[in-house]
Amino acid sequence: MLVSNNSEYAVTVKDLEKRFGSFQAVNKVSFQVRRGEIFGFLGPNGAGKSTTMRMLCGIIIPTAGEATVNGFDVFHQAEQIKNHIGYMSQKFSLYEDLTVEENIDFYSGIYQIPMVEKKNRKDWVVKMAGLDEHRNSLTAILPGGWRQRLALGCALLHKPPVIFLDEPTSGVDPISRRSFWELIYQLAAEGITVFVTTHYMDEAEYCDRLAMIYRGELVAIGTPDELKVKYMNNDVLNLECLDPFGALQAVNGIPEIREAALFGRGLHLAVNDASSSIPIIIKALQERKLVYTRLEKIIPSLEDVFVSIIESRDSSAGL
Amino acid sequence: MVLERLMHMIRKEFIQVFRNPKMRAIVLVMPLIQSMVFGYAVTTDVKNVPTAIYDQAETPESRDLIDRFIHSGYFSVKTIIRSDREIDELLDNGEVAAVLRIPSDFSAKIASGSTAAVQIIVDGTDSNTAGVVLSYAGNIIRNDAIELMQKQIGNQDWEPLGVNLQTRAWFNENLTSRNFYVPGVIAAIVMLVTLLLTSMSVVREKEMGTMEQIVVTPIKPIEFILGKTMPSIILGFVNMIFVTLISVFWFDIPVRGSLMTLFIANGFYLMTTIGIGLFISTISDTQQQAMMSTFFFFLPALLLSGFMFPIANMPEVVQAFTYFNPLRYFLIIIRGVFLKGVGVTILWPQILALFILGTFVLTLSVKKFRKNLA
Numbered sequence: 001m002l003v004s005n006n007s008e009y010a011v012t013v014k015d016l017e018k019r020f021g022s023f024q025a026v027n028k029v030s031f032q033v034r035r036g037e038i039f040g041f042l043g044p045n046g047a048g049k050s051t052t053m054r055m056l057c058g059i060i061i062p063t064a065g066e067a068t069v070n071g072f073d074v075f076h077q078a079e080q081i082k083n084h085i086g087y088m089s090q091k092f093s094l095y096e097d098l099t100v101e102e103n104i105d106f107y108s109g110i111y112q113i114p115m116v117e118k119k120n121r122k123d124w125v126v127k128m129a130g131l132d133e134h135r136n137s138l139t140a141i142l143p144g145g146w147r148q149r150l151a152l153g154c155a156l157l158h159k160p161p162v163i164f165l166d167e168p169t170s171g172v173d174p175i176s177r178r179s180f181w182e183l184i185y186q187l188a189a190e191g192i193t194v195f196v197t198t199h200y201m202d203e204a205e206y207c208d209r210l211a212m213i214y215r216g217e218l219v220a221i222g223t224p225d226e227l228k229v230k231y232m233n234n235d236v237l238n239l240e241c242l243d244p245f246g247a248l249q250a251v252n253g254i255p256e257i258r259e260a261a262l263f264g265r266g267l268h269l270a271v272n273d274a275s276s277s278i279p280i281i282i283k284a285l286q287e288r289k290l291v292y293t294r295l296e297k298i299i300p301s302l303e304d305v306f307v308s309i310i311e312s313r314d315s316s317a318g319l
Numbered sequence: 320m321v322l323e324r325l326m327h328m329i330r331k332e333f334i335q336v337f338r339n340p341k342m343r344a345i346v347l348v349m350p351l352i353q354s355m356v357f358g359y360a361v362t363t364d365v366k367n368v369p370t371a372i373y374d375q376a377e378t379p380e381s382r383d384l385i386d387r388f389i390h391s392g393y394f395s396v397k398t399i400i401r402s403d404r405e406i407d408e409l410l411d412n413g414e415v416a417a418v419l420r421i422p423s424d425f426s427a428k429i430a431s432g433s434t435a436a437v438q439i440i441v442d443g444t445d446s447n448t449a450g451v452v453l454s455y456a457g458n459i460i461r462n463d464a465i466e467l468m469q470k471q472i473g474n475q476d477w478e479p480l481g482v483n484l485q486t487r488a489w490f491n492e493n494l495t496s497r498n499f500y501v502p503g504v505i506a507a508i509v510m511l512v513t514l515l516l517t518s519m520s521v522v523r524e525k526e527m528g529t530m531e532q533i534v535v536t537p538i539k540p541i542e543f544i545l546g547k548t549m550p551s552i553i554l555g556f557v558n559m560i561f562v563t564l565i566s567v568f569w570f571d572i573p574v575r576g577s578l579m580t581l582f583i584a585n586g587f588y589l590m591t592t593i594g595i596g597l598f599i600s601t602i603s604d605t606q607q608q609a610m611m612s613t614f615f616f617f618l619p620a621l622l623l624s625g626f627m628f629p630i631a632n633m634p635e636v637v638q639a640f641t642y643f644n645p646l647r648y649f650l651i652i653i654r655g656v657f658l659k660g661v662g663v664t665i666l667w668p669q670i671l672a673l674f675i676l677g678t679f680v681l682t683l684s685v686k687k688f689r690k691n692l693a
Contacts, residue, residue, distance in 0.1 A: 059534050082535060088532075089528070091531070092528070093528045093531050094532070095527075097335055097339060098334060098335070102334060105327070106327055106331050107536070109326070109327030109330075110324050110533075110536045112323055112537075151532075
């Protein structure tokens with residue numbers, strides 16, 4: 001099933017639109033996802049992440065545009081798409097009143113896994129989710145991390161070439177999140193295309209490529225490093241000092257500083273140009289007799305990039 | 320349609336229904352309780368009416384009359400009173416429902432050949448019971464009067480002139496109200512159980528978020544709908560058989576007609592209830608809402624069906640509504656089969672009505688349901 005379509009891209013989207021009445025949920029979004037890639041979809045709640053994903057899964061029909069998943073058209077081949085994708089949502093969506101095995105059996109049946117493979121696939125899911133001792137436990141009593149792994153396992157029963165994960169780790173503890181992502185890496189290594197939405201910035205860093213969506217529009221796309229270089233208009237300075245509050249007041253009036261925020265035991269300062277701003281900041285600190293231990297230009301985090309992109313969008317839209 | 324997917328849906332539904340204590344109670348315990356309640360407690364038969372005797376005459380004739388009341392089985396003497404004041408008190412606090420008062424001149428009037436008066440006072444709060452009590456009392460007193468007359472003229476065969484009414488009740492010779500209510504319970508139970516099962520099982524998937532997972536699988540809407548409704552249909556039949564067995568073997572309700580007719584009619588009846596159940600599931604987001612909507616439909620449907628109150632007694636506007644009530648038709652069929660022993664030749668209009676109503680409701684609900692699913 002993995003090679004049912006030989007195109008280089010697992011997902012292609014061109015000028016995809018979705019309107020609900022007069023509300024434009026997704027506006028002319030275009031992108032492509034390569035096979036075996038971990039593709040992150042980033043954006044605030046209500047930006048259109050889930051709507052786009054639902055269109056690609058064949059759950060809702062787009063208003064306009066074109067899109068294919070594993071070579072199948074979302075308008076006319078929703079049935080084939082559903083046979084070739086796995087889907088897992090942020091909410092645990094297996095049956096809590098069924099046991100681990102009963103859930104797996106149910107989805108095996110729904111996906112029509114051939115009789116001879118059923119047992120193998122079941123054992124594979126149980127092993128992958130680490131639930132060997134809990135085969136007959138109701139899923140309601142399992143901790144969040146285990147449930148998510150089981151849900152992922154059920155979504156992979158039919159060996160889909162593409163899987164869609166809608167905020168898969170929300171509400172899961174950090175250690176489980178970490179091991180969940182290790183699983184995702186494994187899948188990608190096996191050639192499975194992973195399309196994942198998230199609003200955790202650290203998770204976004206794990207993705208091969210990222211698309212940022214805001215107010216229904218695609219505002220940035222690229223690898224995490226590309227995004228940091230290409231879309232960051234400001235330099236970011238890290239200031240470490242003994243009295244961050246005092247420093248914050250000291251730098252507040254400087255026109256070169258576009259934004260200043262407390263960050264750990266210091267400040268992050270967004271400036272137009274690092275080299276010209278540093279002397280001005282040092283001067284301001286000395287005037288107030290404030291001691292600083294470090295002031296340097298740093299690589300912005302994805303969060304800095306994201307905030308910067310959204311702010312420039314909002315200001316160009318006059319918001 | 321893929322049979323394998325359907326079978327897995329149905330299997331899962333059954334596991335869920337029987338694993339959930341609430342659903343288990345609805346399916347297994349409720350039919351039993353309802354049949355017991357309607358078999359034993361709900362009865363409009365009037366027996367053992369608590370009665371007070373106020374015998375001012377205290378003569379052989381008055382005691383004769385009192386004996387007649389006691390031996391009729393309809394009246395049970397709770398107390399003997401000696402003053403008018405006590406009548407008010409006993410009726411007010413509901414200790415008795417009837418008071419028989421025999422005036423002191425009772426025997427004297429009989430002896431003198433004139434008409435003696437006897438008073439019966441009943442608690443008219445429950446108008447139905449009061450009416451029945453009065454007619455029983457009337458019969459007892461009439462028989463007493465005839466016997467007094469026979470003694471007086473010395474002719475044991477004397478009968479009053481005029482028209483003598485000979486009564487006979489067909490289909491339910493002893494007018495046992497249980498024979499009327501218990502078969503009706505089958506119809507009510509089947510409706511309630513299938514409405515709840517269908518609507519709750521769909522809404523549960525919405526509420527728990529499992530619906531979201533189901534719609535991304537290759538399952539087709541028709542497989543999903545059948546998977547949800549087949550268990551209701553099966554359990555609807557199981558419940559029908561279960562309550563029928565209780566009726567026949569526990570309560571001795573006669574079954575005079577063909578059970579086949581009942582089965583076929585039950586099938587059409589289930590089309591209507593499952594259609595309504597599906598409809599409720601499309602308008603409810605939580606199981607609680609589904610439960611509320613079910614009772615919002617079920618209670619009026621029960622009241623306007625002839626289950627307890629005859630439709631003929633209702634205002635015409637209300638009667639018009641009852642034509643859209645599947646319970647109305649199924650009750651006629653059930654009582655026809657159980658008590659009258661009639662079959663399709665007589666009951667076809669009701670069976671046809673259920674079929675039309677069922678097709679209509681089910682088509683509409685499935686359409687609405689598929690639209691909601693997308």
